[in-house]
Amino acid sequence: MRILRFAAAVLLAAAAPAAAQVDQQPAQPTQLLRLVRGGQLWTIPDAALQQFVDDGTFSDRRLRQLVKQSGWPEEALRVALAKPYAVDLVPLARFLYSPEGEAFLRQQTLAFRPLRGNQPDLRVEGLRSALLRSSASGTISVMALLRELPTAFVVDQQGAPSPRCSALPCPNPLQCSSVLSWLVFLPACLQAAAA
DSSP, X not given: OHHHHHHXXXXXXXXXXXXXXXXXXXXXXXXXXXXXXXTEEXXXXXXXXXXXXXXXXXXXXXXXXXXXXXXXXXXXXXXXXXXXXXXXXXXXXXXXXXXHHHHHHHHHTTTEEESSTTSOOOHHHHHHHHHHHHTTTSEEOHHHHHHHSOTTEEEETTSSOOOOSOOOOOSSGGGGTOHHHHHHHHHHHHHHHHO
16 A cells, blocks of 8 residues: 555656646637738737727737728627627537538638638538537627637638628628628527527
């Protein structure tokens, strides 16, 4: 018995430095949203979008550009990005795996493309898994969804516009085609589909 306690103590002591090294590694910043226009590829970090949602200020010029191109007043957009929608995971999963859900996911990923041309096209699977992971707590929001999107997801701003899932009229035409407009309608559409 004494030998077992000694062996356990040695193993714990040996593991402690390794655990300390893991804890000392800096956390990787969350890469929130990748966009491409022509030959330019950029990433809007989580912290930049969270800052905009929290206090309306910008630390990322591309985000400022996206907000201006959204067609929405900044305050309304900030509220919509953070708004949680209650969803039940089981009905949501049933919808997303149904033929109607598959068609919905195909339509909602038209503006996305893989980061590299030789990667398999997993847009539908990637969005579905992000939606399910982000709604596991019983709510879904744009901010939670974006944090779950695969980093290989890229919005092509010169391709097909991001189709909104809502048929509501657009007082400003940009509200029907902008990336941020697509995002703010998505949780509400999913809440309705899973009800």
